[in-house]
Every structure is written in C-alpha cells, then in structure tokens.
Amino acid sequence: MHKQPDLQDIRSAHQRIRPYILKTPVLTCTALNRMVGAKLFFKCENFQKGGAFKFRGACNAIFSLSDEEASHGVVTHSSGNHAAALALAASKRGIAARIVMPSTAPPIKIAAVKGYGGIITFCEPSQESREHTAEKIVKESGAILIHSYNDYRIIAGQGSSALELLEEIQDLDFILAPLGGGGLLSGTAVAAKGLNPKIKVIGCEPKNADDAYRSIKAGHIIPSDYPNTIADGLRTSLGDKTFPIIRDLVDEILLATEEEIITAMRHIFERMKIVAEPSAAVPLAVLLSNQLDVAGKKVGVILSGGNVDFSGFFEALR
Amino acid sequence: MHKQPDLQDIRSAHQRIRPYILKTPVLTCTALNRMVGAKLFFKCENFQKGGAFKFRGACNAIFSLSDEEASHGVVTHSSGNHAAALALAASKRGIAARIVMPSTAPPIKIAAVKGYGGIITFCEPSQESREHTAEKIVKESGAILIHSYNDYRIIAGQGSSALELLEEIQDLDFILAPLGGGGLLSGTAVAAKGLNPKIKVIGCEPKNADDAYRSIKAGHIIPSDYPNTIADGLRTSLGDKTFPIIRDLVDEILLATEEEIITAMRHIFERMKIVAEPSAAVPLAVLLSNQLDVAGKKVGVILSGGNVDFSGFFEALR
Structure with a gap:
C-alpha cells in the first residue's frame, strides 16, 4: 500500500481482518457522563486480542x-x-x-x-x-x-476501530484518540472524516510527551526526546506518513498532565470496572480537564488498550 | 414474602426490578477457557449499579x-x-x-x-x-x-442474575456462585434448578471461611468465626432462610485457598481486562484448582462484584 489511505482503504482493511479480530464492545458509563457533562461512548480495544488496538x-x-x-x-x-x-x-x-x-x-x-x-x-x-x-x-x-505506526497498512488497520464505533453510534459530534506515533489517530481521522466531515477529531497527548502538539504547530516533525510519561505507549515521535494525515484531518491536539492521566485511569477502573492502560486513559483525562466544550454532545473515545503490569498490586495482596 | 421463593418468585422479582437494574453482559474469554478446559460464561455483576449483584x-x-x-x-x-x-x-x-x-x-x-x-x-x-x-x-x-441475605425478598432478587444468564445461555451444564451468607447462591440455585433440574449448582467458598461447607456437612448452621480471608464479602454465616435452600438444591460446595483466589483475580484482570473483587474470583479459583470435572462442558459463573480498593495501586503510580 503506497498511498495515503482513504475511507475505502479502511473498509477494505476491515473486511480483510474481520475473521481474526474481535468486534470490541462500545461501553457507556452514567457516572462518567455526569462528570464530563456529555454522552461518552468508549470503544473498548482493551478487550481486543493481544489486549490493544495494535x-x-x-x-x-x-x-x-x-x-x-x-x-x-x-x-x-x-x-x-x-x-x-x-x-x-x-x-x-x-x-x-x-x-x-x-x-x-x-x-x-x-x-x-x-x-x-x-x-x-x-x-x-x-x-x-x-x-x-x-x-x-x-x-x-x-x-x-512492519513499522509499528509509520506504515499505511498499519494506519488503515487501526482505523477499523473508529469505523466500527461510527457504524454503531452514527451521530457522534466528537471522536477522541490517544496520540503517540500517530498510527491510531491517523486511522481514526481518516475513518471519521470519511464517514462524517463534520465530526471533530481530537488527538490526546501527554503534556510530558507533547512532541506531536509542537510538531503540528511548527509545521514539521519535532522528534520526541525520551519523554518521561506514565503513558508508555505514547512516547514515540510522529512519522512522515502519520504527520501529514494528522496535520490535514485532526481538528485539535489537547494535552493531559500525568496527574490527570492517573486520575482518569482510576475512574475507568472504579467506575467502569474495566482495566485500561495509562495511554488509553489520556482522552478521558482531556475530557475531565474541561479544555473541550462537549456539553451535551455525543463523544466517542477510543479506549486503546488494557495491558497493565499488576505485579505490584497482587504482591501487595499476599 | 413469607415462603421460600420458587422460580416464579424470581421471575416476579425480575419483572419488579427490571426498570432499575442493569441487564449485565455475559462475557467469555478464550484464554480462560483454554486454562480450565471448558466453555465459561461470566455473568458480569461487577458492571451492575453499585458495582455488585447486591x-x-x-x-x-x-x-x-x-x-x-x-x-x-x-x-x-x-x-x-x-x-x-x-x-x-x-x-x-x-x-x-x-x-x-x-x-x-x-x-x-x-x-x-x-x-x-x-x-x-x-x-x-x-x-x-x-x-x-x-x-x-x-x-x-x-x-x-432488610437483612443483607437472610431474607426471601433479597434471595429472590439475587436469583435474577442466574435467570438472565440462563435465558441467554440456555444449555449450561454447571453454574457456580460465591458463597458467604448464601443469598446469592440460594437465589442462583432456585433459578437454575427451576429452569433445568439437571444443571449442577456449585457453591464456592474460601477455605479460610468454610463455615457453610461444614454447616451443610453437619446438618446445622455452624457460625463463621471472624474468618481471615481476602474475600471480604464471604465472611458471613449462613442464615436460617439460606441454609435449607442450599442444603436441598446445591449439588456441591467447593473450597479455594487464599493463593488460588488471588491468582484467579489476577487472571480476570489480566486476561478479561475487567475488575473483579476477591469474592467474585472464588468460582474461577475453584475451576482452576481442578476439583470439578468440567472438561468440555458449558459453565456459568456469577462474577459477583467489582468493588476493589485501588488506593494503594494508584498511589504507587504517582
């Protein structure tokens, strides 16, 4: 695949991978809706095989x-x-x-x-x-x-999560995804804007690893510099294939502090009763920080994965 | 309600509470099926309002x-x-x-x-x-x-979880529920045996709080004596309303060690990516300990709740 993927490429990717992937559930949570003041729809890739959208x-x-x-x-x-x-x-x-x-x-x-x-x-x-x-x-x-994100085949595959979400919940006003190397966000943006040009696509990045935010502002890729964030999936830099897609299709990149990410992760554990890794909690962290006016809107969130190291937690129980 | 509930009472309870409760999902997990060698169907009361079947x-x-x-x-x-x-x-x-x-x-x-x-x-x-x-x-x-378990209205309400599970998965060979005071297990047994007398109903109790196991063996209630188990929901004794139902309808009571309970809980977190409290992990602990011959069978598990104190876990992340 040698050209930037479009909606049709994401549909083809979805057809191709359908026999192997799990169609992940979309979960809602009354308590979190109340806290954010919007209707949230979580596309739960933590339940995907391998524990993540990857x-x-x-x-x-x-x-x-x-x-x-x-x-x-x-x-x-x-x-x-x-x-x-x-x-x-x-x-x-x-x-x-x-x-x-x-x-x-x-x-x-x-x-x-x-x-x-x-x-x-x-x-x-x-x-x-x-x-x-x-x-x-x-x-x-x-x-x-096969590069982990700077690859059009990878980008098209990651976009299938948003495709499933938007086929199930058709009138979303916003869709939020975590942003590291940009594979998931690129695929999400192509799928979402292809299906509905009016939907707002928001990339969510740790403040401690804000290289994509700065890259889009500067107009060229600024490499991440071994950033220190708990969201270990989001420490990578944009690539030459993800940068232009995000520059052209993503409406806004918003940042969350470490404290906000940990708090959001805790809410997912305690309110939704599901396991999310720190990277997956960044969109909720952004929503809870009130940077985005989503009052009364329908908001899709790609909950990207659930691979958490629980060694310490279970050791402490013994 | 002054008589021991039957299937019809559980159906009536279900009708009564339906507008307020969540119809919880039934989840499966390939990895756990492989580990146990059976087809497991988890009725996820951790997603119930309030975080438990209660x-x-x-x-x-x-x-x-x-x-x-x-x-x-x-x-x-x-x-x-x-x-x-x-x-x-x-x-x-x-x-x-x-x-x-x-x-x-x-x-x-x-x-x-x-x-x-x-x-x-x-x-x-x-x-x-x-x-x-x-x-x-x-x-x-x-x-x-309103007693927490020794009350026919409570027992009938708790049975609605098994009712929903058996309406969704009709040909279960076994159904397992945690056993503390016996409200959940009594309701589960009445619903399951009422719908299908051939189904095996198994009560799952911590070895460190095996008062119900001993009570059924002795033929009278032996009170629990401040047992030390991580499964804090299962420390209570049977009551005069739950004892006879369990004696008459439950096929077997099986025990799990603290180590087995913690390991099972960890598998639920890591494999299923959902949050279960220790009490809710006791049935899986029993299944993983190979006490029960379930090879190739369809096994229902009431995953009773997900109220876990994560203070320590999230403190350690900071």
Whole structure:
C-alpha cells in the first residue's frame, strides 16, 4: 500500500481482518457522563486480542502480504503492544515474526511476545540499535519490515476501530484518540472524516510527551526526546506518513498532565470496572480537564488498550 | 414474602426490578477457557449499579414494600456492598435508608453509602452491636429491617442474575456462585434448578471461611468465626432462610485457598481486562484448582462484584 489511505482503504482493511479480530464492545458509563457533562461512548480495544488496538493494524499488514512476501516472515522493532500484536497476527497466518526488543524491555512484554510465538532478538536500548538490528534481519532473511505506526497498512488497520464505533453510534459530534506515533489517530481521522466531515477529531497527548502538539504547530516533525510519561505507549515521535494525515484531518491536539492521566485511569477502573492502560486513559483525562466544550454532545473515545503490569498490586495482596 | 421463593418468585422479582437494574453482559474469554478446559460464561455483576449483584436483591426488597411500609424507610446493618446497594435502591424509590456500619468500616465504603444518600449510624465492630443498633432504629422509626441475605425478598432478587444468564445461555451444564451468607447462591440455585433440574449448582467458598461447607456437612448452621480471608464479602454465616435452600438444591460446595483466589483475580484482570473483587474470583479459583470435572462442558459463573480498593495501586503510580 503506497498511498495515503482513504475511507475505502479502511473498509477494505476491515473486511480483510474481520475473521481474526474481535468486534470490541462500545461501553457507556452514567457516572462518567455526569462528570464530563456529555454522552461518552468508549470503544473498548482493551478487550481486543493481544489486549490493544495494535492487533488490528498488525493483522492488516500481515494479511496484505503476497504469499511470496509472507514466506520470508516479518520483522519489527518494538518494546510494546505492537510487538505482541505482530507476533500474534503472524501466528494466525502461520509465518515467522522476528521481534527486535531492547534488552531492558519489561519481562511481562517479553513473555507476551514469546507466548505468541515471536522470535526475539535483543538489542541495545537506543533507537539506532533497534533500527540497525531490524535492518540487519531484513537483509539476512528477506523478512518484511512492519513499522509499528509509520506504515499505511498499519494506519488503515487501526482505523477499523473508529469505523466500527461510527457504524454503531452514527451521530457522534466528537471522536477522541490517544496520540503517540500517530498510527491510531491517523486511522481514526481518516475513518471519521470519511464517514462524517463534520465530526471533530481530537488527538490526546501527554503534556510530558507533547512532541506531536509542537510538531503540528511548527509545521514539521519535532522528534520526541525520551519523554518521561506514565503513558508508555505514547512516547514515540510522529512519522512522515502519520504527520501529514494528522496535520490535514485532526481538528485539535489537547494535552493531559500525568496527574490527570492517573486520575482518569482510576475512574475507568472504579467506575467502569474495566482495566485500561495509562495511554488509553489520556482522552478521558482531556475530557475531565474541561479544555473541550462537549456539553451535551455525543463523544466517542477510543479506549486503546488494557495491558497493565499488576505485579505490584497482587504482591501487595499476599 | 413469607415462603421460600420458587422460580416464579424470581421471575416476579425480575419483572419488579427490571426498570432499575442493569441487564449485565455475559462475557467469555478464550484464554480462560483454554486454562480450565471448558466453555465459561461470566455473568458480569461487577458492571451492575453499585458495582455488585447486591443491587438486585436490595431493589426487590425496596420495591416489594407497600407504600405504608416504605413511608417509614428501611434499615440494615452491613459494612459491605449491601449497605451501598440498599441506599441506592432506597434513593430510587425516594425513601430513607438508615445504614448501621461499624466505626472501623473502610472510608471508601462509608463514602459509597453517603454518596447514594444513605443515613449512617456507627456502632461497635461486633455482630451484637450491629444487630442491637439496627433494632433500636426499627423501634424508634418504624423502619423496615432488610437483612443483607437472610431474607426471601433479597434471595429472590439475587436469583435474577442466574435467570438472565440462563435465558441467554440456555444449555449450561454447571453454574457456580460465591458463597458467604448464601443469598446469592440460594437465589442462583432456585433459578437454575427451576429452569433445568439437571444443571449442577456449585457453591464456592474460601477455605479460610468454610463455615457453610461444614454447616451443610453437619446438618446445622455452624457460625463463621471472624474468618481471615481476602474475600471480604464471604465472611458471613449462613442464615436460617439460606441454609435449607442450599442444603436441598446445591449439588456441591467447593473450597479455594487464599493463593488460588488471588491468582484467579489476577487472571480476570489480566486476561478479561475487567475488575473483579476477591469474592467474585472464588468460582474461577475453584475451576482452576481442578476439583470439578468440567472438561468440555458449558459453565456459568456469577462474577459477583467489582468493588476493589485501588488506593494503594494508584498511589504507587504517582
């Protein structure tokens, strides 16, 4: 896929991945509606296979490959949900997934990739080492590199979540998604504006990792600089494929503090009784901070994932 | 309601409370199915209003009252989910709920009762003081005492969860429910055996609070003796109304250790991405301990509630 995806590409991606993904539920919560003063519709990708929306894009990339391409397997560098998602998607097609992970990756993430049959190559914990190691594997094995967000196949797959949400709740006034590298937000914007040009699309970014906010303001990509945020899925920089989509289709980028993100996450646990990872709580954090006038409106939220490390919590119970 | 409820009483209770309760979803989980070797259907009362099944029984009790009875309000003694559920149900009818709580009750439980408009009277942290204080309020105000489980109206209301589950998944081989005072298990057994006499009904109790297991074996109620279990909803003793129902209709009572309960709770968080309180994890703990031959069978599980104190978890994130 060599051109920027449009609504039709997202529909095609959705058709392609439908046999493998879960059609995630849309949940509502009276208590949170009351707190925000709007009608919120949470598209619960925490229930997606692999525990995050990443499986949608990974599946689309894997099942877009020709048989010849697929025969060499795939490779990616990621320390997060994309690594596990790609390994899982590759296993569905019965091909090899080579995952480059920093040697410092949390044991829980390493276990997830291994559990889905991914073949791990460890590297130094730097962007250069990650990219270099992945390129070396491409050269040696002919495996296809699938970047975690700066890839049109990935973007089209991620957009299928918003597509499902907007098919179920047709008259949303707003749709909010977390913003890290921009794969999910790009796909969400293409789907939402394609279906309804009047809908407002809002990117939600941690204040401590506001490189996308600053990039859009500056008109060019400003790389993130190892930002310190609890929303570990949102530490990445925009890419040359996600930047123009977000610049052209997203209405606004809003920021949330660490405190606001943690509070929002707690409300999701305590009020909705579901598990959301910090990145997934950023849109609710933005809504609760009253930066956006949504009074009485219908607001869609992509609740992006639920992969939380509960080791400490359960240790404390013993 | 002065006789032991039958299926028709549970149907009537369901009709009565339907406008107020949430019809909770039934969730499945591939990973847990694989671990147990059966098809599990979780009836998610953690999503119920008030965060637990208790709202069903409380609603049935409150809306069963005549206008004359209701005019004096209701009273109960409880430090757990029943207190909040009764306050919430009373607020739906617009009547007063007086809640007797031990002065040692956790602040989060006190806040929940206050949040629903309950009027709290504190007492000493003993069974005698709780009962005495409640009786005094009955005498002074004419309020109707609604016990948290030893009450046919409560039992009939709690049975509506199993009724909904069995209407949705009709050919269950087993149904499992946690067992504390026995209100939920009694209602579950009456509904399940009424709809399908062949279904096996299993009560699931913490090994550290196995008074019901011992009571059924002995043929008379053996009171629980301040048992030390993380499943704080299951520390109570059987009552004279729940004992005979469980004796006559429940096929087996099985026990889970503290370690098994915590592990099961963790699986619910990590695999299902939902929040379950320890008491709600006891049936899964029993299933994972291989005491019951459910291979290839369809198994219903009443996931009773999701009121967890996350203070420590979120403090640690800061």
